[in-house]
Amino acid sequence: MSTKKSLPVTAYPLWLASPLALAMLLFFITPLLMLGVVSFYSDAAMTQWGSVANWAKTLDGFGLTVLLDTLWLGVQVTALSLVLGFALAWSFLRMPARLQPLIIFIVMLPLLTSVVVRTFAWIVILGRQGIVNNFLMDLGLIEAPLKLLYTRLGLVVTLANVQLPLMVLPLITALQRIDMNLSDASASLGASEWQTFKKITVPLALPGVIAGCLLTFSAAITAFISQSLIGGGQMLFMPMYLYQQVSALSNFPFAAAISLTFLATVILCVSLFNMLGRLSRGYANG
Amino acid sequence: MTSRRQLLQASLTLGALQLFPGMSHAQAKRLVFATFTGSWEEAHRAVLVPAFKKATNNAEIILDPMLSVDQIAKVTAARNNPPIDVMLHDPGPALTAIDQGLVENYPVATSANYKDLIAEAQEETGPAIFFQVVGLTYNPDKIKTPPTSWKDLWKPEYKGRAGITNLNSTLGTGFLVEIAKMFGGSESNIEPGFKALNDLKPNLAAVAANPGALATLFQQGQVDISPGNFNAIQILKARGVPVEFVIPKEGAIAFKTTIHIVKNSPNRELAVALIEAAMSPDVQTKLMQSPYLVVPTNSKVKMDGEIAKVLAKDQADMKKRFVFQDWKKINEQRAQWIERFNREIKL
Numbered sequence: 217m218s219t220k221k222s223l224p225v226t227a228y229p230l231w232l233a234s235p236l237a238l239a240m241l242l243f244f245i246t247p248l249l250m251l252g253v254v255s256f257y258s259d260a261a262m263t264q265w266g267s268v269a270n271w272a273k274t275l276d277g278f279g280l281t282v283l284l285d286t287l288w289l290g291v292q293v294t295a296l297s298l299v300l301g302f303a304l305a306w307s308f309l310r311m312p313a314r315l316q317p318l319i320i321f322i323v324m325l326p327l328l329t330s331v332v333v334r335t336f337a338w339i340v341i342l343g344r345q346g347i348v349n350n351f352l353m354d355l356g357l358i359e360a361p362l363k364l365l366y367t368r369l370g371l372v373v374t375l376a377n378v379q380l381p382l383m384v385l386p387l388i389t390a391l392q393r394i395d396m397n398l399s400d401a402s403a404s405l406g407a408s409e410w411q412t413f414k415k416i417t418v419p420l421a422l423p424g425v426i427a428g429c430l431l432t433f434s435a436a437i438t439a440f441i442s443q444s445l446i447g448g449g450q451m452l453f454m455p456m457y458l459y460q461q462v463s464a465l466s467n468f469p470f471a472a473a474i475s476l477t478f479l480a481t482v483i484l485c486v487s488l489f490n491m492l493g494r495l496s497r498g499y500a501n502g
Numbered sequence: 503m504t505s506r507r508q509l510l511q512a513s514l515t516l517g518a519l520q521l522f523p524g525m526s527h528a529q530a531k532r533l534v535f536a537t538f539t540g541s542w543e544e545a546h547r548a549v550l551v552p553a554f555k556k557a558t559n560n561a562e563i564i565l566d567p568m569l570s571v572d573q574i575a576k577v578t579a580a581r582n583n584p585p586i587d588v589m590l591h592d593p594g595p596a597l598t599a600i601d602q603g604l605v606e607n608y609p610v611a612t613s614a615n616y617k618d619l620i621a622e623a624q625e626e627t628g629p630a631i632f633f634q635v636v637g638l639t640y641n642p643d644k645i646k647t648p649p650t651s652w653k654d655l656w657k658p659e660y661k662g663r664a665g666i667t668n669l670n671s672t673l674g675t676g677f678l679v680e681i682a683k684m685f686g687g688s689e690s691n692i693e694p695g696f697k698a699l700n701d702l703k704p705n706l707a708a709v710a711a712n713p714g715a716l717a718t719l720f721q722q723g724q725v726d727i728s729p730g731n732f733n734a735i736q737i738l739k740a741r742g743v744p745v746e747f748v749i750p751k752e753g754a755i756a757f758k759t760t761i762h763i764v765k766n767s768p769n770r771e772l773a774v775a776l777i778e779a780a781m782s783p784d785v786q787t788k789l790m791q792s793p794y795l796v797v798p799t800n801s802k803v804k805m806d807g808e809i810a811k812v813l814a815k816d817q818a819d820m821k822k823r824f825v826f827q828d829w830k831k832i833n834e835q836r837a838q839w840i841e842r843f844n845r846e847i848k849l
Contacts, residue, residue, distance in 0.1 A: 260837075261602060278845060336718075343722035344707070363662065365724055366708045366849070444711035449668030452844050456711065460844075463571045464670040465837050466598045 248476075255472035262469060270473035279457075279474075283481060286437050286453040289372070290485075293436035294383075294429050296376040301383035301428060305391050308384075320388075327381045335442045338374040339365060342446070366448035374446045375436045382431035390424020391417070422496035430489040434482060454478045532562035533772040535588045536573045541737055542590075543567040545794040553779040561772050570595035577604050577764055587767040588776055592634070592672040593829035594836065596760045600627050605762040609774060615781035615800065620817055622826050623799035628762035631780040632789070633797040635813060635824065636673055636755040639730030641720055643744045651750050652684055655727060656702060664705040665716050665725035668847070669840045673713045676755045677729045678839065679827050684752055689831040692839060699847060706849060720745050729755075732813065736795050747812060749823055754813070756824035758799075 258267035273279060308319050326334055341347045342364040349361040364370045394417060402412040418425075440455035447453070454474065461471040533554075537546045543565055554563055568576075570591050577584045581604070591599060599605050607626050610616045616629060623630035638649050644663075649655075655664050667674035682688065682695025707725050710716035717734045719725040721743050732754075735747045761780055763773045779785055786803045789796040795808055801817050814820035 278841075282844075339718070339722055339724075343719075343724045345723035363707065365722075445715055447711075448709050448849075449670070449674075449711040449715075450709035450847050450849050457844075460670050460840060463569065464594070464675075464840060466571060466574060466595070467837065 248479075251472045251476060254469050255476060257469040260465065260467040260469065270470045271477075273470065274473045274477045279477075282452050282457050283454060283477065286455075286478075287481070287485070289368075289375075289443075289453060290433045290437040292372045293375040293379065294433045296372060297380055297383040297432045298425065298429060300376065301380055301387050302425075304380075304384050305387035308388055309391055323381050323384050326378060331378065331439070331441050334378050335374065335445045338370075338377070338442075338446055342370045342374070365446065366450075368447075368451070371443065371447040371451070375439055375442055378439070378442055379432045379435045382435055383428040386424045386427040386431070387421065388424075390421045390427075394420045419496075423493060426489055426493040426496055430486060430493070433489070434486060437482065531769055531772065532564055533588065533769045533776060534564050534566050534586050535590075535776060536576075536586045537565050537567050537590050539567040539569070541733065541794070545789055545796055549785055549788045549794070550776070550780055553782065553785045554776050557779055558772060558775045561775070563772075563776065574599055574602070574604065578602065582766055583768075584764045584766055586764055587769045587773045589628075589762045589764055590631075591628075591760055591762065593757055593760070593827075594672055594675070594833055596628065596758075596762070597829060597833045599762065604765055606765045606767070606770075608763060608777065613774075613778065613781075615778055615783075618783070618802050619781060619799050620801045620820070622756075622824075623758060625758070625760055628760040629777065629781055630758035630760045630799050631777075632759050632786075632799060633824065634672075634757040634759055635732040635749075635797055636676055636729055636757070637732065637747055637749045639717075639720070639728050639735050639745055639747055641723075641726045641744050642746045644723075644726045648746065648748050649727060649750070650748070652681060652729075652752055654750075655705065655729075656698075657705075660705050660727055662705065662707050663726040664702065665708040665710060665719055665728035666699075666702070666706065667710045667713055667716050667729075669836070669843045670711065671713050672757055673729065673731055675832060675836060675839070676757060676827060678843075679832060680752070680755050680825065689828045690835075692835065696842065696846065699843075703847075703849060709847060709849065717745075732797070733795060736793075736808070740793060749813065753823055753825040756797075756826055758826070 254262065255270050256265055256267060258264040258269045304319075304323070308316065311319065339346075343349070344361040344363075344365075346364070348364060349358075352358045353361065398416050398420070399412050402416050403409075407415065437453070438455055440459065443451070443453050444456055455478075458471050458474045458478065461467045461474060535546075537543050547565055551563055551565065555561065566586065570589075573586060573589045573591070574595060577586055577589070577599075584604075589599060589605065605628055608616070608628055610624075610626055610629075616624065619629055623633075638652070638654070640649055642648075654660075666677060669675045669678060678692065678695045678699065679689055681698045682692050685694035685698050687694035708716070708719055710719060713731055713734055716725070716728055717730065717738055720728075720738060730745075730747060732747055735745050738745050739747075761777050763770060763777070767773055781800060783798075783800045783802040786796070786798040786800045788794075790798050790803060790805070790809055791807055797809060797813065798805070805814060805816050805820075810816075814823050
């Protein structure tokens with residue numbers, strides 16, 4: 217047996233990452249830097265450089281409202297997904313093993329269809345003559361169709377459904393890893409089911425919760441198609457704001473400022489979630 | 503004498519060319535025409551491309567359908583060696599492309615068909631090869647008396663049943679200008695238009711993000727009346743959706759769709775040949791017929807079919823019923839209008 221000191225098997229030389237790093241530098245970092253340069257032009261035709269006017273406009277009262285409203289939408293969608301997703305993941309682990317693949321398939325199904333198709337399905341569900349309205353009218357609960365499409369509520373529900381797999385899958389993984397004996401132990405020590413859930417299950421599932429929230433949140437705030445088809449043209453979120461400047465006005469400098477602001481905000485949120493994730497892992501393992 | 507090795511090499515090369523037919527043509531000239539997506543592409547592929555091939559002794563042409571903004575972005579990114587030879591634009595983007603120096607003037611003096619275009623279609627920067635027409639769209643199952651005026655949108659009986667689009671689209675912007683005019687404003691005085699939009703709020707079931715989304719809302723019964731694009735409505739109608747198109751008594755909003763030679767295009771001659779074909783009465787007559795229903799700009803085309811029935815029976819009638827807007831003025835202010843719409847039109 218050799219006593220020569222070798223690298224641990226899990227450590228790989230860093231240079232193996234260089235092709236990827238080069239590709240990222242060329243096709244991701246460089247365009248981003250160019251975007252940064254473009255954002256300092258003061259006019260749409262890009263002749264006057266060296267102005268912060270676009271940045272000021274992005275972060276003025278109105279721009280800030282749009283940004284905060286977009287983040288608030290993300291929070292609403294994430295909260296709803298978490299409630300639905302947690303319940304689903306919880307019951308998934310308690311159902312007969314032969315049903316589980318079926319449930320996983322159903323959960324994954326939305327991921328296998330195009331986001332446009334999923335969104336149009338929701339138009340059919342929420343429309344004035346849609347499934348929800350027809351059902352409520354048949355039951356005699358409402359006289360005239362409710363307005364569900366093109367409302368905030370409709371948008372939040374749709375996004376929560378569309379992004380649900382992103383929440384459920386990490387949750388299932390996290391809940392699966394919890395040793396069932398812990399709940400039994402907790403119960404045998406006299407804790408009620410609610411106490412066990414609060415003190416044992418939730419803290420141990422926290423890494424999964426945070427991973428799910430992170431994915432759902434970032435997917436919800438950037439979901440341009442669902443936002444514009446279900447929310448409509450009078451709701452303005454960052455993706456639509458950006459698209460509007462590019463497509464209707466060809467104002468690339470302002471669009472660049474909007475997109476970089478949005479990107480920075482998303483990165484900030486993601487790092488915040490990541491920090492929480494690290495803390496929670498420490499909590500769960502420690 | 504040819505050695506066996508040479509023979510083998512030659513046959514391998516030929517075999518490879520057989521496998522990748524694109525390679526052998528890579529050096530040949532071919533024209534890239536950025537048309538619009540969907541039904542426009544279908545119509546151009548079926549009618550314009552064969553006419554172009556006939557006129558140019560089978561020159562190669564590629565239809566690369568994309569949005570106006572993508573056309574402009576791609577040409578701007580490579581001004582000296584543009585990836586597109588011929589662009590197609592709505593009035594707003596056309597002016598942007600012209601202002602940014604992306605297009606070359608059309609050689610009108612030597613053109614056979616240009617002089618036959620109706621006056622509104624004659625633009626040296628790029629002639630209009632068809633018009634897009636915006637009128638009132640309604641669901642005949644729900645609305646028994648057809649609307650006759652833009653003002654009908656404000657009728658109390660349509661509470662929560664009307665739809666519009668936001669200003670991102672040519673349709674939405676054109677509609678705002680039209681209602682401003684109706685209430686005493688103009689391209690340079692949009693105030694009455696915004697006031698009218700605010701008054702319309704109780705009737706609005708939807709502010710769609712784009713005209714396509716608006717059209718599908720008829721299918722869901724979400725919207726029963728809205729401004730609509732003639733061609734988009736014909737597509738819905740053909741699929742059995744209950745929709746009808748009428749020209750309001752104030753006139754239909756007409757947008758020129760212009761075709762442009764891209765500056766520095768290496769295929770200038772072919773580009774001219776394509777545009778000539780697109781202006782010719784022959785092509786425009788074929789495109790006017792069902793299922794394409796493209797509104798002609800050549801005065802020699804005899805109107806007939808659905809277009810004659812619904813839009814205009816001849817060119818004189820067209821002049822009476824179509825309203826053209828001043829897009830130069832509109833473009834100057836569009837950014838402010840969009841900003842104002844963003845702030846004010848919340849449902």
